[in-house]
Amino acid sequence: MSSTDAPTRPERMGRLPYTRKHTQVLFGSGTGWALDAMDVGLISFVGLAIATEWDLTKTEQSWLLSIGFVGMALGATFGGMLADRYGRRTVFALTLVVYGLATGASALATGLAMLLLLRFLVGIGLGAELPVASTLVSELSPTKIRGRMVVALESFWAVGWLLAALIGFYIVPNFENGWRIAFAVGLVPALWAVVIRWGMPESPLFLERRGRVEEAEEVVRSFERSAGLDHPESRALPPTPPRTPGQLWSAAYRVRTAGIWLVWFCVNFSYYGAFIWLPSLLFAQGYDLVKSFGYTLIITLAQLPGYAAAAFLVEVWGRRLTLATFLVGSGVSAALFGLADGPGQIIAAGMALSFFNLGAWGALYAVTPEIYPTTVRGSGAGAAAGFGRIASILAPLSVPVILGVWGNGGLFALFGVTFLIGAAAAFFLLPEQAGDALDAS
Numbered sequence: 001m002s003s004t005d006a007p008t009r010p011e012r013m014g015r016l017p018y019t020r021k022h023t024q025v026l027f028g029s030g031t032g033w034a035l036d037a038m039d040v041g042l043i044s045f046v047g048l049a050i051a052t053e054w055d056l057t058k059t060e061q062s063w064l065l066s067i068g069f070v071g072m073a074l075g076a077t078f079g080g081m082l083a084d085r086y087g088r089r090t091v092f093a094l095t096l097v098v099y100g101l102a103t104g105a106s107a108l109a110t111g112l113a114m115l116l117l118l119r120f121l122v123g124i125g126l127g128a129e130l131p132v133a134s135t136l137v138s139e140l141s142p143t144k145i146r147g148r149m150v151v152a153l154e155s156f157w158a159v160g161w162l163l164a165a166l167i168g169f170y171i172v173p174n175f176e177n178g179w180r181i182a183f184a185v186g187l188v189p190a191l192w193a194v195v196i197r198w199g200m201p202e203s204p205l206f207l208e209r210r211g212r213v214e215e216a217e218e219v220v221r222s223f224e225r226s227a228g229l230d231h232p233e234s235r236a237l238p239p240t241p242p243r244t245p246g247q248l249w250s251a252a253y254r255v256r257t258a259g260i261w262l263v264w265f266c267v268n269f270s271y272y273g274a275f276i277w278l279p280s281l282l283f284a285q286g287y288d289l290v291k292s293f294g295y296t297l298i299i300t301l302a303q304l305p306g307y308a309a310a311a312f313l314v315e316v317w318g319r320r321l322t323l324a325t326f327l328v329g330s331g332v333s334a335a336l337f338g339l340a341d342g343p344g345q346i347i348a349a350g351m352a353l354s355f356f357n358l359g360a361w362g363a364l365y366a367v368t369p370e371i372y373p374t375t376v377r378g379s380g381a382g383a384a385a386g387f388g389r390i391a392s393i394l395a396p397l398s399v400p401v402i403l404g405v406w407g408n409g410g411l412f413a414l415f416g417v418t419f420l421i422g423a424a425a426a427f428f429l430l431p432e433q434a435g436d437a438l439d440a441s
Contacts, residue, residue, distance in 0.1 A: 006235040009204050009220045010374075010440040014143035021201075021226035025140050026149060028200050029133045030156035032096055032192060036126050037160025038167075039103050039186055043068060043119070044276045045168025045296075046179035048283060050115075053179075058400045060112060065276050065396040067116045071123020073389035079128020080135075080382015084375065088136035089202045092129060096192055099125025103186025122186075127389055131368070131381035138369040139203040139377070140223075143437050146370075147314035151362035155307035158300070158358060165297040205374045205440055211239035247376050248383060256371045257380070259428025263323070264388025266422030267364060270334060270415040271357055273395030281399075281408065282346070295343070299350035303358040310359035318434040319367035324426040326363060329356030331419035338412025357419075370433040373441040 007015070043065060051061040075095070083091045102121035109115035134150055141149040167185065172178040201223075207216035221231050248257045278296050306326075313322040333353035340349045372380035402411045 006233045008235050008440065009208055009216050011437060012220050012232065012234065013140065013204060013223060014146075014437045016142050016223055016227050016229070018142060018145060019223060019226040021223050022141065022149070025137060025200065026152060029092070029137050030153050030159075032092065032129065033133055033153055034156040034160035034163070035096075035186075035188055035192060036099070036129055037157040038163045039099065039122060039126060039160075040068070041161040041164025042167065042182050042186070044278065045164060045172050046182050047276075049172050049179045054112065056112065062397045062400060063116060064112070064119070066393050068119045068123035068126070069272065069389050069392040069396070071120040071125075072127030073123075073386045073393065075124040075127030075129075075386075076131055076382045076389055077127075077386030078382070080131050080378040080380070080385070082128070083132045083135060083378035083382070084206075087202050087206055088132055088139070088378065089200050092132050092136060092200070095125040095129035095132065097125070099123075099129070100187055100191070103183055106186070107180040107183035127385065128382070130365075131385045132378060134365045135369045135378050135381050136200075136203055138366075139205045139374070139438065140201065144435060145315065146438075147319055147363075147366040147434060148311045150366040150369075151307060151311035151314055154358075154362040154365045155304065155311065157361065158303035158307060161300050161303065162297070165300045169294055169297050205438070209239060209374050209440075248372075248380055253372065253376075253380075255428055256430055257384075259425050260368060260371065260380075260384045261387045262425040263327075263364060263422045263429070264368075264384045265391045266418045266425065267327070267357075267360060268388040269391035269395045270330065270418045270422075271361070272392040273399055274334065274337075274353065274357075274412070274415055276396050277399045278350075295347060295350070298347055299354050302351035302354035306355035306357070306359035307362050309355075310362040314363055314366050315434055318432050319363055319370065320426050320429050320432055323360060323363035323367060323429075324423040326356045326360035327419050327423035327426065330360055331416040331423070333357070334412045334416035334419060338409040338416075360419075360422075367429055367433070370438060371429055371431070373439040375441065377438075 047061060047064050050056065050064065056064065079091055079095060099122045102118050102125065106115060106118045106122070109118060134153060137153045138146055138150050167182045171181055175181055201219045202215070204216040204219040207213075207219065217234065220234075224231055247253065278299070282295055310322055310326060313325075317325070330353060333349060333356050337346070337349035337353050340346045368384055369377050369381045399411065402414065406414070
């Protein structure tokens with residue numbers, strides 16, 4: 001075989017069947033993802049308990065719910081840039097340490113100012129971790145099931161949110177200083193980071209583009225050994241330095257960048273506006289603390305089949321159509337939730353919202369890293385997530401104001417319209433990458 005006919009290392013990775021090594025990558029990254037979700041979910045449960053114990057005003061409670069997202073916006077933006085420069089695995093592990101230690105320290109908070117600072121630090125680590133992890137998994141996945149693997153990674157979010165709901169239901173209201181116990185559990189990610197750093201492979205696409213060819217070859221060979229395959233001669237890709245974030249708005253990428261930023265903004269605004277406030281909204285409607293946490297736990301269970309449906313459809317319908325469909329379903333479900341009256345309707349509409357919204361999240365994480373080449377993939381995914389986090393800051397702060405003016409029905413109608421705008425923006429995410437190799441340039 002001539003050197004011009006030989007496959008590149010990214011092509012060798014893309015042609016592999018699913019192996020035990022891929023399972024290790026998925027569960028290694030997914031565990032960190034679940035711990036992230038647990039941390040974000042916890043604040044929606046402990047926030048209500050802290051607000052009650054410390055007699056916080058609605059404005060103070062809003063800042064408690066939102067300050068982490070300020071950190072997430074910064075973390076996502078700079079985390080992606082660092083991942084393009086220093087590697088996906090290294091930044092992933094570092095983010096777990098930052099947010100794990102800050103969450104554990106939150107259990108010792110003596111006042112609102114101290115807790116807000118710690119939640120900001122938690123947000124920086126959490127915001128950087130999510131786009132970096134999805135980029136790493138995308139670059140290590142076989143081409144035919146790449147979207148399915150990233151949705152499977154995102155499905156660990158439901159596992160983490162369920163853990164948060166269980167902690168919120170069984171620990172927070174039933175133990176003295178239950179919210180401190182909940183935060184103390186957040187030390188686990190700091191320990192898990194050690195496993196991540198030494199057990200996870202680095203992306204061979206990143207390594208080769210940085211001129212670290214021998215390391216890239218060893219990663220590819222480790223996956224080929226797992227599949228029981230020989231190691232063919234490779235056609236090397238020339239090393240390239242990381243591009244500047246400004247490349248995202250060049251003529252080649254500006255349409256897809258505008259589209260992905262708008263989708264991220266819309267999904268963040270409606271998701272965090274609804275789900276971070278959900279226990280408090282139910283409590284305000286007359287359901288006691290335990291019952292509002294219980295309803296939230298049931299609603300959260302619908303996230304799992306939502307992810308499963310999206311994981312199947314992203315490879316059948318493609319990323320854009322799956323994303324748009326689930327966002328339309330989210331919009332309709334949000335409107336129905338705003339009109340729900342009584343426990344049965346609340347749970348049914350809430351489960352529908354959970355199903356469609358988390359399926360949309362899965363498709364969004366699948367498509368985001370695919371629309372950019374390797375040299376700006378981390379920066380592109382991080383910048384989109386960072387812009388979306390602006391909405392996650394605004395949403396929890398806006399909920400009390402919107403409730404006062406439009407009521408519960410108007411609030412969820414707004415969320416529904418925002419989902420529909422995101423569905424329209426999904427069609428700007430070109431090119432469709434289902435079944436195609438990643439752009440290794």
